Amino acid sequence: MITSQALNSFLSEDFLLQNEFAKILYHDYAKHLPIIDYHNHLPPAEIAQNRKFENISKIWLAGDHYKWRAMRTLGVNERYITGSASDPEKFEKWAYTLPYTMRNPLYHWSHMELKRYFGVEDQLNKGNAGDIYLKTTEMLQEDGFRARALLETMxxxxxxxxxxxxxxxxxxxxxxxxxxxxxxxxxxxxxxxxxxxxxxxxxxxxxxxxxxxxxxxxxxxxxxxxxxxxxxxxxxxxxxxxxxxxxxxxxxxxxxxxxxxxxxxxxxxxxxxxxxxxxxxxxxxxxxxxxxxxxxxxxxxxxxxxxxxxxxxxxxxxxxxxxxxxxxxxxxxxxxxxxxxxxxxxxxxxxxxxxxxxxxxxxxxxxxxxxxxxxxxxxxxxxxxxxxxxxxxxxxxxxxxxxxxxxxxxxxxxxxxxxxxxxxxxxxxxxxxxxxxxxxxxxxxxxxxxxxxxxxxxxxxxxxxxxxxxxxxxxxxxx
CATH class of the missing domain: 3.20.20.140 (Metal-dependent hydrolases)
Structure with missing residues (x-):
């Protein structure tokens, strides 16, 4: 029998923590520590200028070859990946793709990112893509979602x-x-x-x-x-x-x-x-x-x-x-x-x-x-x-x-x-x-x-x- 707890366990506060001592270690000793990210490819200009991102596609899909590979594998046309499609269209194609990435780390990462930065609790799919695109894009226009603020959030x-x-x-x-x-x-x-x-x-x-x-x-x-x-x-x-x-x-x-x-x-x-x-x-x-x-x-x-x-x-x-x-x-x-x-x-x-x-x-x-x-x-x-x-x-x-x-x-x-x-x-x-x-x-x-x-x-x-x-x-x- 599947319990309600099991149905709601995805990305819960104890996500990936399978025993009591693991929960103690994470919540009391790891969770709140600062991050030293000693190797990344973030553009320094965007940090110095505190970039405001026009929409979720600009910050989430542009340049992300992990997502691009998944979309190509599913048969998504390159127009919606690196091509001429509009940003809302590209986001919709990624939303269509994401449910098919189950058991690929993209499924975990993507939903963690939506939840941690934007408070999105729902699993992204083609049906709710439009609403999530509008919500996240609206939030990105606020000063609290500029480049430096996003780093400070984490x-x-x-x-x-x-x-x-x-x-x-x-x-x-x-x-x-x-x-x-x-x-x-x-x-x-x-x-x-x-x-x-x-x-x-x-x-x-x-x-x-x-x-x-x-x-x-x-x-x-x-x-x-x-x-x-x-x-x-x-x-x-x-x-x-x-x-x-x-x-x-x-x-x-x-x-x-x-x-x-x-x-x-x-x-x-x-x-x-x-x-x-x-x-x-x-x-x-x-x-x-x-x-x-x-x-x-x-x-x-x-x-x-x-x-x-x-x-x-x-x-x-x-x-x-x-x-x-x-x-x-x-x-x-x-x-x-x-x-x-x-x-x-x-x-x-x-x-x-x-x-x-x-x-x-x-x-x-x-x-x-x-x-x-x-x-x-x-x-x-x-x-x-x-x-x-x-x-x-x-x-x-x-x-x-x-x-x-x-x-x-x-x-x-x-x-x-x-x-x-x-x-x-x-x-x-x-x-x-x-x-x-x-x-x-x-x-x-x-x-x-x-x-x-x-x-x-x-x-x-x-x-x-x-x-x-x-x-x-x-x-x-x-x-």
Whole structure:
């Protein structure tokens, strides 16, 4: 017999909390902690300018390739996804799609976002799409629903954007001048600085980078000088971490190759071969990592994505539109060699490695132990499940693997890795899942009912470890 309690249990206050101790941990030790979102793709300009969003489609559907993939799978025409359809029409198509996403994390995320920000209790579907569109769009016109207010609603303390070395960081500085309590910090993302696989695009990038630093980049040494220049600039503006999106970490010690020779070849417009690409990227990345260490930064590596797999859609819509997947790249040997090379000279910075292929969880979880040297608590981190793995099953597997092969107590917790101002309930999602796993262990007699100690560990993972790991402070900025 189905009880009324079961019918009303979806997104209740005890959502995902399956035992009494889990409820205690979440409600008393996790729920009210601030959020440090140390990696996302929010536009700094929209935070600095405190953007007002025209409607729910603009803030919720634009740029969200998770939702786009689901709509395409259901057979929704591209016109209603990235095309010319009106915003109400696009929202209606998403509302039509959402009931079909049951058991996909989109179903949880979407309803959590509607409820937490807009107070919408109903499950979104085609029938109520019009009313919800009008209600949420009307609310978005209020000052309490501008960009910064949305972050404050979720108790966000810090957000870190993702910024190319050529970025002026003008919006970060403008925001700082406004004197807000919410911290907005840049993060250095230099992927384009070693993307030599496309010589034409790379030459254009070198030209742009040269214009920013004020000198021509025509050699490997001048490239490294330019990057060092930008690291100094970012550091002076409060940056304390970098990020890199790679298929795998690269290691090449081929003495027959020359980084400058490869660069000259690319500048002339010639296509480098695979071995040359690998060697060049390794050399640039190692130089960068030494700079990070010297500055006391944290370096992040998001590894394992197979990008731009559909050439037809790439040509039509461009990158980051929903045509990337999990890759099956070899990770362990090159990663170990890369870190060992830096560590042997005591130049390995605090490091977070994120895994996208669940088959490699154990590889990543054991790799961090090789280079944790006692100098810093959790110096090398196995980062939270990301992209395709930032859902319940992926998070549980990452947490359990880290627990089995490392110290979950040192973990720096969750991040959104998102382009959406409405994505911050993902921290709540993570915290509920984390508390439920600990609660299950207590219920099963695998951990003691020690509320004070386990509550401390939960608080550390959700907030305090990240707070202590990163050096975020407005005093880091120099005008």
């Amino acid at each position: 108790n966000v303390e810090v957000v870190c954007s993702t910024d190319d070395p050529t970025d002026t960081l003008e919006h970060h500085l403008s925001y700082l001048d406004q004197g807000h309590e919410l911290g907005l910090y840049p993060a250095f993302r230099p992927d384009k600085s070693f993307a030599i696989e496309n010589p034409t695009a790379y030459f254009d990038y070198l030209t742009k980078l040269g214009e920013v630093v004020g000198f021509e980049i025509n050699s490997f040494d001048s490239l490294i000088e330019a990057l060092s220049n930008r690291v100094e600039f970012f550091h002076a503006k409060g940056c304390r971490l970098s990020d890199h999106g790679l298929e795998n970490l690269l290691y090449s010690n081929n003495s027959k190759l020359s980084a400058d020779g490869i660069l000259q070849k690319v500048i002339r417009g010639n296509q480098p071969n695979h071995e040359e690409i690998e060697y060049f990227k390794h050399k640039v990345l190692k130089k960068l990592c030494k700079m990070y260490h010297a500055k006391g930064w944290v370096q992040q590596f998001h590894l394992g994505a197979l990008r731009n797999t559909n050439e037809r859609m790439l040509g039509s819509l461009g990158p980051d539109t929903g045509f990337d997947s999990i890759g099956d790249f070899s990770q362990a040997r090159a990663m170990a060699s890369f870190f060992n090379d830096l560590d042997s000279k005591d130049q390995l910075a605090k490091t977070v490695i994120y895994n996208l292929n669940p088959r490699d969880n154990e590889v990543f979880a054991t790799m961090i132990g090789n280079f944790n040297d006692g100098s810093v608590k959790g110096k090398i981190q196995f980062g939270s499940g990301w992209w395709y793995l930032d859902q319940k099953d992926g998070m549980e597997k990452q947490i359990n693997t880290l627990s089995n092969m490392g110290l979950i107590s040192c973990f720096i917790g969750m991040l959104t890795d998102s382009r959406s101002f409405l994505s911050f309930p993902r921290h709540e999602y993570f915290r509920r899942i984390l508390c439920n796993l600990f609660g299950k262990d207590v219920e099963n007699g695998e951990l003691p009912w020690d509320e004070k100690w386990l509550g401390k560990l939960i608080g550390d993972i959700c907030y305090h470890n990240a707070k202590n790991y990163f050096d975020f402070s407005p005093s880091n900025y120099k005008k």
